Amino acid sequence: MNCVLLDSPFEPWVWLAKYEAGRVQPKGQYGATAAFVGTMRDFNQGERVTGMFLEHYPGMTERSLEAIRRQANEQWELVDSLIVHRVGELHPGDPIVLVAVWSTHRKDAFEACRWLMEQLKAKAPLWKKEQLADGSRWVEKNTPG
Amino acid sequence: MHIQVRFFAGLRERLGIAQLELSLPEGATVAQVWEQAVSGESLPVNVLAARNMEYVDLSCKLADGDEVAFFPPVTGGSV
Numbered sequence: 001m002n003c004v005l006l007d008s009p010f011e012p013w014v015w016l017a018k019y020e021a022g023r024v025q026p027k028g029q030y031g032a033t034a035a036f037v038g039t040m041r042d043f044n045q046g047e048r049v050t051g052m053f054l055e056h057y058p059g060m061t062e063r064s065l066e067a068i069r070r071q072a073n074e075q076w077e078l079v080d081s082l083i084v085h086r087v088g089e090l091h092p093g094d095p096i097v098l099v100a101v102w103s104t105h106r107k108d109a110f111e112a113c114r115w116l117m118e119q120l121k122a123k124a125p126l127w128k129k130e131q132l133a134d135g136s137r138w139v140e141k142n143t144p145g
Numbered sequence: 146m147h148i149q150v151r152f153f154a155g156l157r158e159r160l161g162i163a164q165l166e167l168s169l170p171e172g173a174t175v176a177q178v179w180e181q182a183v184s185g186e187s188l189p190v191n192v193l194a195a196r197n198m199e200y201v202d203l204s205c206k207l208a209d210g211d212e213v214a215f216f217p218p219v220t221g222g223s224v
Contacts (some may be wrong), residue, residue: 036223055154057151057153057195057198057214057216060195060198060199060200060214063199064198065196082183085222087183089200096222097221097222117202117222120221120222121219121220122219123200124219124221125156125195125216125219125221126222127153127154127217127219127220127221128220129154129155138154138158139220140155140217140220141218141220142220
């Protein structure tokens with residue numbers, strides 16, 4: 001699977017190493033790997049955040065991630081790409097997302113990795129509910145990046 | 146025709162509805178689903194809609210058995 005949703009904590013670098021060892025073929029065909037890991041902060045909009053729930057739309061979220069990945073393949077020459085995204089309960093410091101791209105040259109890898117991340121934030125049905133010291137709130141705006 | 150309707154995230158909590166089934170006339174649109182499901186409340190400007198798990202406009206015409214979802218702006222990823 002190139003797009004994976006996980007409902008429990010994961011180690012992005014372990015995932016990346018295992019995926020590359022098992023799936024990214026043929027060895028010697030790619031000269032560039034770009035990876036992005038997003039991690040949960042303990043502050044947002046000036047307030048302390050103690051936890052978060054990431055809601056998704058089972059079925060549509062997976063489909064949306066796969067569509068974004070396919071579009072990246074049409075725009076850049078990629079050997080492979082991987083998106084792993086958390087859903088459910090998260091705590092500050094937990095990895096939320098891993099995006100990795102393999103390509104022949106660095107330009108495609110850097111550009112596609114950034115593009116995948118921005119598309120994912122804009123298109124994939126995922127919603128954050130932040131837990132604060134005195135209640136909770138739905139996040140309805142993305143950070144500028 | 147029968148349409149499955151779903152709401153997500155803050156919209157679901159505010160409306161107090163997660164899922165319902167509606168009966169609508171043939172050729173009904175996504176906007177008509179909202180009107181019938183959430184009577185008396187106009188559609189918030191930033192609400193997104195999906196038909197069978199693909200984004201659509203509110204004017205999209207539906208077919209029997211479709212699933213329609215309404216939800217707030219998405220906020221995945223991080224940083």
